[in-house]
Each structure stands twice: as structure tokens, then as C-alpha cells.
Amino acid sequence: MEALPRETIVDVLEDRLRTDILDGRHPAGSYLPPERQLADGYGVTRTTLKHAFGRLVQAGLLETRHGVGTRVRDYARLGGADLLPMLVRHDAKWVHEIFEVRRGVGALIAERAASRATRKQCAQLHVLLEAVREADGADAVQLADVEVHRALARATGNRVYLLLTNTLFNAYLPVRSLLKGPFTDPSAAYERLAPVVAAVTAQDARQAHAAADAYLRATERIMLEGLA
Structure with missing residues (x-):
């Protein structure tokens, strides 16, 4: 039998962020709060937050610009199948x-x-x-x-x-x-x-x-x- 994968804190945070984005709590085109503030709000480290961000960037929900911040992509306009x-x-x-x-x-x-x-x-x-x-x-x-x-x-x-x-x-x-x-x-x-x-x-x-x-x-x- 194959062991079931264990859910990590990054998995949980990724799911929470995804839900908040798709539910409109972070609207398309808006910038997320600063990393430190967001990490404190979710009760995680900034490293954990960065890992979750990376997954959501790859999924097409976020885009990060160095020195500017992390913005929610308009997936309905820019996303694919x-x-x-x-x-x-x-x-x-x-x-x-x-x-x-x-x-x-x-x-x-x-x-x-x-x-x-x-x-x-x-x-x-x-x-x-x-x-x-x-x-x-x-x-x-x-x-x-x-x-x-x-x-x-x-x-x-x-x-x-x-x-x-x-x-x-x-x-x-x-x-x-x-x-x-x-x-x-x-x-x-x-x-x-x-x-x-x-x-x-x-x-x-x-x-x-x-x-x-x-x-x-x-x-x-x-x-x-x-x-x-």
C-alpha cells in the first residue's frame, strides 16, 4: 500500500490563500499586504509564506515583482484552461x-x-x-x-x-x-x-x-x- 501524503503547513497556507483569492477577499489586480503583515496574519513564517506564494505564482493566481509586491492576477482574463x-x-x-x-x-x-x-x-x-x-x-x-x-x-x-x-x-x-x-x-x-x-x-x-x-x-x- 502507498502511504498517504502528509499535509504540510505550506499546503495549508496555499489552500487558504487560494480560497481567499478565489472568494474575492483579495480581488483581482490588488496587491497583497506586505509579507511580514500577511505572515503574522496567517500565523506563519515569511519563509512559509514565500513557498506558498511560489506555488500560487506557478498556478497563475499571483505575480510577484521585486521591490513592488505581490499582486493577484486577473485569472478570468489572463488565465488558461x-x-x-x-x-x-x-x-x-x-x-x-x-x-x-x-x-x-x-x-x-x-x-x-x-x-x-x-x-x-x-x-x-x-x-x-x-x-x-x-x-x-x-x-x-x-x-x-x-x-x-x-x-x-x-x-x-x-x-x-x-x-x-x-x-x-x-x-x-x-x-x-x-x-x-x-x-x-x-x-x-x-x-x-x-x-x-x-x-x-x-x-x-x-x-x-x-x-x-x-x-x-x-x-x-x-x-x-x-x-x-
Whole structure:
């Protein structure tokens, strides 16, 4: 068994600062109080504060200028999709917005894949689809399902679609354990996804779009029930 990670004071402070920023206690564009004042307020050392700052700078929530101070970045204007996992951890309502994008992007990917997939890619899709039915346990089924969607994105011939697919999956990783509803029954998961693969390999773009939209709506409904 793998030991569980221990939460350090830096972890706690990072989480507290992140929450204060995302809740608006430190508004976008504002400068944080001087380090000494802030450290005293949180009851930590300045070294601990600097470590937490470093993580939040890397996450895209803060920017530090030597001799000027540390300012809260306007993540809604300047941030990228890499912030989504952190935002989902802070507020699960983001999942609803992610699912809306998932529907639109996923259906478009299936449509493009139907027009562009090679014979080799079609054959691989069937292999990956079969892996969904043969997977053991909800977690394994879910991961097998992800690989089918990655293969669909690759079949479009557009690498940006693959990156978008990865981004959307990574976005709800923080709550993935609550989203296993559609994957508890391998056969049912297979049956839901099979029409998408069938339409893509038949090179029927319109049907692929419709099948993917139906699949995404059905799985979204089940996953949101799990969150509720």
C-alpha cells in the first residue's frame, strides 16, 4: 500500500490563500499586504509564506515583482484552461460549465473523426472500445473510455482537439471519484459508446455528431447525479 501524503503547513497556507483569492477577499489586480503583515496574519513564517506564494505564482493566481509586491492576477482574463482543476476543487459548480464545453467539443470531434479517420485508426477505435467492455471495475472502465475519446481526437488529424480532450478530462480529475456512475457496468458503458464508434468508422459525420451528443448528454446526466 502507498502511504498517504502528509499535509504540510505550506499546503495549508496555499489552500487558504487560494480560497481567499478565489472568494474575492483579495480581488483581482490588488496587491497583497506586505509579507511580514500577511505572515503574522496567517500565523506563519515569511519563509512559509514565500513557498506558498511560489506555488500560487506557478498556478497563475499571483505575480510577484521585486521591490513592488505581490499582486493577484486577473485569472478570468489572463488565465488558461490549466486553472480548471484548481477551480473545480474550489467550486464544484465549474463542473457544469465544463460539461457544457465537453458536449460541444466532443460532438465536433466525433464529426471530424468520421470525415478524417484512417483505416488503421478505425481499427484501433474498435480495439479500444472492446477494452471498455472487458475492463474490470468502474475506475478501469472510465480510464478505458477516456482512451476511446483520445483516439477519436487523434483521428481528427488536428492535435489541438487532442489537447482540448486532455484538458477537459484533467479539469474534472479532482472530482473523478464522484463521476463513476456511467462506468460501474462495463457492458452498459460499452453499449452507450458503441454507436459513436460505429458512426465514425462508417464515415457518417452527421450520425457521428448525433451519436456523440447523445452519449455525452447521457453520461453527463448520470455523472451529475453522482455529484448531487
